[in-house]
Amino acid sequence: MSVLLLNQPWIESEAEYGLRAGVRWAQIRKRDRSMPFYSFPYALASATSYLKAHGIEAVLRDSIALGERKDQALQHIADHAYDIVVLETSTASIACDLDFCDAIKTFRPATTVCLAGQHATAMPDHVLRSSRADFVLIGEYEKTLLDLCRCLDGGQPPAARMKGLAYLREGQIIDGGRHEPLDLRELPPPYRDPATVQTYNEPSARFFPNAAVMTSRGCSFQCTFCVEASVNYGAPSRFRYRPLDNVRQEILALATDHGVREIFFDDSFFTEKRAIEISALMEALPVRLHWSCWIDRGISKETLRRMKKAGCSGVKFGVETFDPEIGLAARKRVRRETVEALVRRCRRAGLLTHASYVFGLPGETRQTLERTLQAAAALRTTSFQASIAIPIPGTELFDQARRNGWLRTTNWSEYEGQGSSVLRYEDLNEADLLWAMTRARRLKIRRLLQNPVALSLYAIKLLRMMGPREFLRDMQRKAAFLLAREAQPRR
The missing domain is CATH 3.20.20.70 (Aldolase class I)
Incomplete structure (x- = not known):
C-alpha cells in the first residue's frame, strides 16, 4: 500500500502563485511583491509521518514549493503508481483541485483519490458530486486515513459511516462526521522533505x-x-x-x-x-x-x-x-x-x-x-x-x-x-x-x-x-x- 500526500499545483503563472496548504486562508500572491512566502503543508506532513509510523509507505510532495506544473505532477503520479492519492483543497482553489482529481482518475482509474482540507471538509457533498473523487477526509484525518488504508489494503470497503470519512454510495452521501480529536501524544513530528524544507518562509x-x-x-x-x-x-x-x-x-x-x-x-x-x-x-x-x-x-x-x-x-x-x-x-x-x-x-x-x-x-x-x-x-x-x-x-x-x-x-x-x-x-x-x-x-x-x-x-x-x-x-x-x-x- 503506497500513499501520496500532495499539495497539487494551482496557479501556473510567471506573475502569480497561490498558497493553499499550511495557511488559514488560501491566497494568491504576486511574485514581484515583497518577501517570498511559501507555507509548510502541516496537515499533509503530519499525516505522512503518522502513516509512516504505522508501517504505511507514504510520500509527501509539495508541488507549489517545488514550482511544479500540473503536467509534471501528473507525470510523477503516473511514474509511481500510488494506490492512494490525497489532495489538499481550499475554497479559492477548488475548481483546480477538482480538475486535478479528475485528471488522475482519467489516466489511473484504479487509483483511490481522497480530498482533504478546508473546502472538502466544509462541503463534502459539493466536492463528491462535482468530481470523480472516491472519498473526502473530514477535518483532522490522520486516523481516518490510516483506517482507510488498512481497509483498502485488505480488500475491504470502509465501514459504514466511518468517522472522518464521506463518500457517495448509490447516489447518496454517506458522511461519518468528524473523527474524535486526536491525542497529540500519538503523533510523531511532521515529515520534512529535504527538497523543500528551505523553500518555506x-x-x-x-x-x-x-x-x-x-x-x-x-x-x-x-x-x-x-x-x-x-x-x-x-x-x-x-x-x-x-x-x-x-x-x-x-x-x-x-x-x-x-x-x-x-x-x-x-x-x-x-x-x-x-x-x-x-x-x-x-x-x-x-x-x-x-x-x-x-x-x-x-x-x-x-x-x-x-x-x-x-x-x-x-x-x-x-x-x-x-x-x-x-x-x-x-x-x-x-x-x-x-x-x-x-x-x-x-x-x-x-x-x-x-x-x-x-x-x-x-x-x-x-x-x-x-x-x-x-x-x-x-x-x-x-x-x-x-x-x-x-x-x-x-x-x-x-x-x-x-x-x-x-x-x-x-x-x-x-x-x-x-x-x-x-x-x-x-x-x-x-x-x-x-x-x-x-x-x-x-x-x-x-x-x-x-x-x-x-x-x-x-x-x-x-x-x-x-x-x-x-x-x-x-x-x-x-x-x-x-x-x-x-x-x-x-x-
Whole structure:
C-alpha cells in the first residue's frame, strides 16, 4: 500500500502563485511583491509521518514549493503508481483541485483519490458530486486515513459511516462526521522533505532559513470569520498540546539536519502558560535559535522579557478591527487600550511586533476603515498584515452572509481575500476595500523604511534568500509604489 500526500499545483503563472496548504486562508500572491512566502503543508506532513509510523509507505510532495506544473505532477503520479492519492483543497482553489482529481482518475482509474482540507471538509457533498473523487477526509484525518488504508489494503470497503470519512454510495452521501480529536501524544513530528524544507518562509520571521512549527491544535476563541476552530478542528475547539519532548525533537532536527535559524510557532496563539513552557524549552536547547510566535494580547511584561531572554525576536497578534461594534459582532473583542499596552510592553522587552487586520467584516463602512487605518498608523507596530474578509464555507460568517444576501458570488475562485471582495454591504463597496488595502500597503512600506532595525533585518534576510539583484528590484518596486498617485475611494 503506497500513499501520496500532495499539495497539487494551482496557479501556473510567471506573475502569480497561490498558497493553499499550511495557511488559514488560501491566497494568491504576486511574485514581484515583497518577501517570498511559501507555507509548510502541516496537515499533509503530519499525516505522512503518522502513516509512516504505522508501517504505511507514504510520500509527501509539495508541488507549489517545488514550482511544479500540473503536467509534471501528473507525470510523477503516473511514474509511481500510488494506490492512494490525497489532495489538499481550499475554497479559492477548488475548481483546480477538482480538475486535478479528475485528471488522475482519467489516466489511473484504479487509483483511490481522497480530498482533504478546508473546502472538502466544509462541503463534502459539493466536492463528491462535482468530481470523480472516491472519498473526502473530514477535518483532522490522520486516523481516518490510516483506517482507510488498512481497509483498502485488505480488500475491504470502509465501514459504514466511518468517522472522518464521506463518500457517495448509490447516489447518496454517506458522511461519518468528524473523527474524535486526536491525542497529540500519538503523533510523531511532521515529515520534512529535504527538497523543500528551505523553500518555506514565514515573511514576518526575521531570519532565514526559518521553519513553521505547531505545538498545539485548536483555538479557545470562536471568531465568526475564522476557519481555525469551525473548519479545521470543529467547534467547540479547545487547545490540545503536543508533549514538549516531541516539540523539542522536531526543533532540534530542523536546526541540525536542515540548518534552520528561526522557528515560527504557528499555533493560534500562545497563552501565558504556553509561552513560559516554550521559553524554557528554547532556552534549554543545545543550539541557540531565534523564534517568534502568535500571542495572547494579555501576556505579562515578565513573560515577554523571559521570551526575549530565551531567543524570541518578535510576536504576532490579531487586532482585525479597532471598531468595538464590528469586533463584538465578529466575536473578536479588541480594546484599543489593550493593544496599545501590549505594544508598549513588547517594546520594553525588546521584541518586534506584528499586528493582523481584516477589512470588510459585517458593519464595516468607509468611516470605520479610515479609523482602523489611523489607529494602525498610531500604533506603530514593527510590521503588520491586512486582508479582506472572506466568508469561507463552514464559518459562521459564510452562513450569515448567505442568510443576509451579502454574497456577491459563489464563484469560489474569488474567495482568496487579497485583490477582491465577495461580500457586499449597503454602506461599503469593493472600491473602498481596495483603497484601504492600498493605504495599508503604503503604511506597511513606510513603516519598514522608517525603522532602521526592521529594515536591516529585512535586507539581510532578502539578500540571503534572493541575492543583491532581487533585493534592489524589491526596493525599486517599493519606491515606485510609494511615488504613485493614490486613488481615492469612490463616493
